[in-house]
Amino acid sequence: MKISLEWLTDYVPLPGYSPDRLAHDLTLKTVEVEGYDTVDGDVVFEIDNKSLTNRPDLWGHYGIAREFSVLYGLPLTPLPRAPRPPRATGLIRSADPDWHQRILAIQCTVDSTVPVPAFVRDRLRRIGAPSRDLSAYVMYAVGQPSDLRTAGESLVLEIPTLIPSRARRSARTEASVRQEKGLDTQRADQAADLFLHLLTEADPSAVAIGEEDLVLSATHRAEIETSLAEIERRIGLRLPEAEILRTLRALGCTAEITGDLLRVVAPSWRSTGDLALPVDIAEELARIHGFDALPARRPVVELAPRPNRLPLSRQVRETLAARGGATEVLTYPWSADHLLAACGLDATLTIAHPPAPDRARLRPSLVPNLLEAAAANLRYYDEFSLFEVGTVFTATERTSAGILLAGPDGIALFRRAKGLAELLRRHCHLTALDLSGTPDLTWADESARLAIHDGSRPVGALALVRPSILRAAGIDRGAVACVELDLDALRTHPSRENRYDPVSDLPESDFDLSVVAADTVRWAQVADTAAQAHPLVRRVTYVDDYRGAPIPPEHRSLTLRVTLRPQSATLTTGEIAAARSEVLAALERAGARLR
Structure with missing residues (x-):
């Protein structure tokens, strides 16, 4: 929007104020002035439209002049008043309460040969206005759009006040820009008075002969x-x-x-x-x-370990869903009697008015309900992962996290369940999560089960579900692995652990080994032995295992990948071979020989 300094001085005296000062002060306290130009001896300010989006009163010279009068304590010249004509009808062409708040129409007789005053045309030209008539001058003066039309031998000035949301749907023009900001209905009177004042100055013979005013929704002062x-x-x-x-x-x-x-x-x-x-x-x-005159306070910055702000239950949900690829389910707080009996769970708390005769007991574990959810989903999917975080009811109410994995391969499910438990330990910042020992659970298959401890405290279990339990739940194919954790018993670090792991400037090398080991030799023992066998070993990762001919009974073939990181120069073939030999020798001493 462009504002003329000469025009402003009609409403507020600005003696001795340079354009730079005016632009600076207006930018600091009201709206952003992007710059100014000198046009025919007048100073024209360019104001950023976005800075006055919420100020419909500033979309005209009089509103800007009012701001200057407040900033500098200067008197504001009132807008001229003009005698208003008698009431008339038929001047308003149409009115829609869904579009209009007010419509004011004034009919005038005027000598059509009288030109628009030169100062009006000049000022509108300097600010780049596309129209140079009196109604355009009024709009740029007070911010109120109007429409001027001929009606026989007379002119009719129609001043609408639109509902802002409706104005935004109309074609974008100088008038609609002002209407969509939210004009007050009283501004139409300012526009009418200014127009009649200018009209009678330009043509003393002009007479306002009628006025029709329709107020549909007046603006009330806040x-x-x-x-x-x-x-x-x-x-x-x-x-x-x-x-x-x-x-x-x-x-x-x-x-x-x-x-x-x-x-x-x-x-x-x-x-x-x-x-x-x-x-x-x-x-x-x-x-x-x-x-800039308000007191400034120096900020105080205190550095402290950042706590884990999200509750552990929320962290578990986000980790399992975003990183573990599991789908969250929400089940009822009660369980079916036949599933509680099959899982060997003793539910002592009952519901006074149960939803069904066989669902009167509150769940002491999430496993029965997860099995029921798995049975429903196996009708459509062959494999999936589900989890739930909810309350279980034992001697006290506890928050528990349950994970269920269904699929055709039980061994793969068990390994993935272990991986999800490790994922929770790492990304939820748990102090410890040890998988060792055998839990005493009726639903756990004796061939694949592990107790979960936080230090010396039991906090959960991980196991394949026994086939008899699966049949009781209506699952007649595939295997199911479950993990359940007592979230109330888990402990977290007070802040996240940040460790810098530099990237090697030299290329790493790796090789795979397949070794045969007895089932009593744990993977963790194999991995630790290989990692400590040579100074160049950077990491050891699991690849696969195999049971069957020609592997002896109660043995398995483990495939691991050993990554070497050079210390000072790119590794040679001989150095890689020497490291490989030492890793193999260490594995043989630990009970794992090369296949």
Whole structure:
């Protein structure tokens, strides 16, 4: 939007103020001035439209002049008033309550040969207005669009006030831009008075002969109450009461202070959503006082370990869903009697009014309900992963996390379940999660089960589900692995562990080994032995295992990948071979020989 300095001086005297100062002060306290140009001896400011989106009162010269009068404490010249014609009908072409808030129409007789005054054309030309008539001048003066049309030997000025949401649906023009910001209905009177004043100055013989005014939804002045203490808290400064009243009244508000209470009635041109809350009053006082004049406090920065802010239950959910690829389910807090019996679970808490005769007991574990959910999903999918985080009811209420994996290969499911448990330990920052020992659970298959401990405390179990339990749950194919953790018993680190692991400047080398080991030799023992066998070994990762001919009974073939990181120079073939030999020798001493 462009604003003429000469035009502004019609409403507020700005003696001795340079364009630089005016642009600087207006930018700091009201709207952003992008720059200015000199046009025919006039200074034209370029104002960024985005900075006054919420200020419909500033979309005209009079609104900007009002801001300058407040900033500098200068008098604001009132807009001219003009005699209004008698009431008439038939001047308004159409009115729609879904589009209009008010329509004011005035009919005038005028000598069509009288030209538009030169100063009107010149000012509109300097600011780049596409139209150079009196209605355009009025719009750029007070921000109120209007429509001028001929009606026989006379002119009809129609001044609509549109509902902002409707105006946004119309074609984007200079008029619609102002309407969509939310104009007050009282502004139509300013536009009408200014137009009639300009018309009679240009053509003294012009006469306003009729007026039709239709108000569908008038703008009501906003009433706001706040306290001086709240204003001080918001801006960090106790402003004098005289300054508060002087500023608000200069902005067009009605303001009074009683004790610590400040009562404000906003003007109509600020009551279309601009001034509505106590914080808006604080903002007005702060900007006019000057944001640069408000006290500044040096921030105090305290460095401390960052705690895990999310609850553990939330971290478990996010980890299993985002990193583990599992789907969360929500089941009822009760379980079916036949599943509780099959799983060997003793549910002592009952529901006074159960949803069904066989579902009167509250669940002491998430496993029965997860099995029921798995049976329902196996009708459509061959393999999937489910989890639930919820309350279980034993002697006390506990928060538990249950994971179920279904698929055709039980060994693969068991390994993946172990991987998910390790995933939780690492990404939920658990202090410890040890998988060792055998849990005493009826539903756990004796061939694949592990107890889970946090240090010396049992916190859960991981196991394949026994086939008899699967049949009781209605699962007649595939295998199922389950993990259950007592989240209330788990402990987390106070902050996340950050470790710097430098990237090698030299290329790493790796090789795979397949070794045969007895079932009593654990994978962890094999991995640790290989990792410590040579200084160049950087990491050892699991690849696969195999049971069957020609592997002896109660043995398995383990395939592992050993990665070597050079220390000073790229590894040679001989160095890689020497490291491989030492790793094999260490594995043989641990009971794992090369296949």
